[in-house]
Amino acid sequence: MSSAFKMNxxxxxxxVLILLLVVSIIFTIQNKPFTKIxxxxxxxxxxxxxxxxxxxxxxxxxxxxxxxxxxxxxxVLLKRMPARCIIDTNRYxxxxxxxxxxxxxxxxxxxxxxxxxxxxxxxxxxxxxCHAEDAKYAKFHFENIDTAFRKSMHFKNDTVNFNxxxxxxxxxxxxxxxxxxxxxxxxxxxDNAMCMKCHDTSTSNDYYEFYSKxxxxxxxxxxxxxxxxxxxxxxxxxxxxxxxxxxxxTLVAHTIQPKSLSVRACADCHSPNSILIKSLYKNRPQxxxxxxxxxxxxxQEQDIIGSNRNYYLDLIFLFVLGFAGFxxxxxxxxxxxKKA
Amino acid sequence: MSTKRxxxxxxxxxxxxxxxxxxxxxxxxTGLSMQFSSKETILLNFFTSVRIHDIxxxxxxxxxxxxxxxxxxxxxxxxxxxxxxxxxxNIIKQLKYYLSGMFKGxxxxxxxxxxxxxxxxxxxxxxxxxxxxxxxxxxxGGLMFFHSVIxxxxxxxxxxxxxxxxxxxxxxxxxLFLLIxxxxxxxxxxPTAHFKSIINGYHELDEEEK
Numbered sequence: 001m002s003s004a005f006k007m008n009x010x011x012x013x014x015x016v017l018i019l020l021l022v023v024s025i026i027f028t029i030q031n032k033p034f035t036k037i038x039x040x041x042x043x044x045x046x047x048x049x050x051x052x053x054x055x056x057x058x059x060x061x062x063x064x065x066x067x068x069x070x071x072x073x074x075x076v077l078l079k080r081m082p083a084r085c086i087i088d089t090n091r092y093x094x095x096x097x098x099x100x101x102x103x104x105x106x107x108x109x110x111x112x113x114x115x116x117x118x119x120x121x122x123x124x125x126x127x128x129x130c131h132a133e134d135a136k137y138a139k140f141h142f143e144n145i146d147t148a149f150r151k152s153m154h155f156k157n158d159t160v161n162f163n164x165x166x167x168x169x170x171x172x173x174x175x176x177x178x179x180x181x182x183x184x185x186x187x188x189x190x191d192n193a194m195c196m197k198c199h200d201t202s203t204s205n206d207y208y209e210f211y212s213k214x215x216x217x218x219x220x221x222x223x224x225x226x227x228x229x230x231x232x233x234x235x236x237x238x239x240x241x242x243x244x245x246x247x248x249x250t251l252v253a254h255t256i257q258p259k260s261l262s263v264r265a266c267a268d269c270h271s272p273n274s275i276l277i278k279s280l281y282k283n284r285p286q287x288x289x290x291x292x293x294x295x296x297x298x299x300q301e302q303d304i305i306g307s308n309r310n311y312y313l314d315l316i317f318l319f320v321l322g323f324a325g326f327x328x329x330x331x332x333x334x335x336x337x338k339k340a
Numbered sequence: 341m342s343t344k345r346x347x348x349x350x351x352x353x354x355x356x357x358x359x360x361x362x363x364x365x366x367x368x369x370t371g372l373s374m375q376f377s378s379k380e381t382i383l384l385n386f387f388t389s390v391r392i393h394d395i396x397x398x399x400x401x402x403x404x405x406x407x408x409x410x411x412x413x414x415x416x417x418x419x420x421x422x423x424x425x426x427x428x429x430n431i432i433k434q435l436k437y438y439l440s441g442m443f444k445g446x447x448x449x450x451x452x453x454x455x456x457x458x459x460x461x462x463x464x465x466x467x468x469x470x471x472x473x474x475x476x477x478x479x480x481g482g483l484m485f486f487h488s489v490i491x492x493x494x495x496x497x498x499x500x501x502x503x504x505x506x507x508x509x510x511x512x513x514x515x516l517f518l519l520i521x522x523x524x525x526x527x528x529x530x531p532t533a534h535f536k537s538i539i540n541g542y543h544e545l546d547e548e549e550k
Contacts, residue, residue: 266386303500306377
């Protein structure tokens, strides 16, 4: 066998191995998020309030509703429904409050149509009105959430108007942190949507102006331009992870901090003792570090440089470098002795 | 004593080499700063490291193109052609020289010539590093820079993690190469001879090479 042929054979083998590697990578690519390990048992919901709600939702699901003309019983009036009063029933019946009757929260007086205009000034219940000191909801620590919320700059800026519903929509609210197997991106998107309702400069609504009493809205995209990989951060980290004080007594931080106290140091997240472990990943399974990765609970969905180091890889690198250094040292000594 | 010199390193190659060396050292330092980032870091802070690493990485990729095109267009590529004859034997012969022959005053089995400036060990390592490791680093680094293009999962593990670990292993191999490369560069007829060569372009021949 000629040596040229032998060389070609080695080249072909290396080429085929590289090709196999590339092909295997291509075939194992999955462009979908982390799949749940366990499927939740499907429990069909037994709605008990749909019938009662139908009367309200007949009008509160459409942009134009009909109402009897009080001046002429033979005609009806066509009126415009304000956008904030239109309910998306799909979202409502899959939210945490899915089996509530409208009048569980809204005054019984709303049963009368047309509604008394004074009703819109009626006090609306907050979370604590229903959930306080209720053993069934103890795990949510609503009292602690309320204490944390009262320390937030949102509440301090507007103690009259700012309440739970300023961020959480009672009709559609869904817990996003409780399901530890849920794709973390959904949790991030759900939570950030609450902030963006007021803070997004690309949409025009008057929420921000209302709560800030006319203060101009800052462009949050411009404000965050300093962040490397901005889009990556916005999709994988919640606003509150940097802008709210962590509270060991609650699952989700509710004390929104002033800008000056926000997290600015990259190493707060990009380090072995990343703050994300105590915030965004607080409820994730505390997986054992079987493969030697630091902070393995983040590894199903993210790779946080500086936070996900691998202990064994570090050790191997250090050992090999040390060994190479040692061999070089011995070689130098021999060169000196032998004057080579 | 007059020494015979041969012109081995053309200007473009020396320019590429010095830029590559500086960029590599910067990438290693900033990469280490990111990998071992902590709140009490003694290295460069994470933010500055990211910025410098990004700029340096892109520069290295562009500089690599200079090497690739230069090697393709000039006669320098001949040094990367590994002779078919005695592939393994030549490597063993060269390793034996490094490990014992040079201490016994034996002649280098593959002396530097105008036709072949690398010995078999250099050839295989330089070829692997320049035509496999650096492209792997440029591709994985590019993927990390354009993070959103990384698939969610590869081999059923987190895609970004997979790319990160490959990049990290590549960085380690290149660091190891750099350490050995720098040491081997001291094995000339004087410890600084090779360093001078890569600056002025001329390789001074040993007595035995003449």
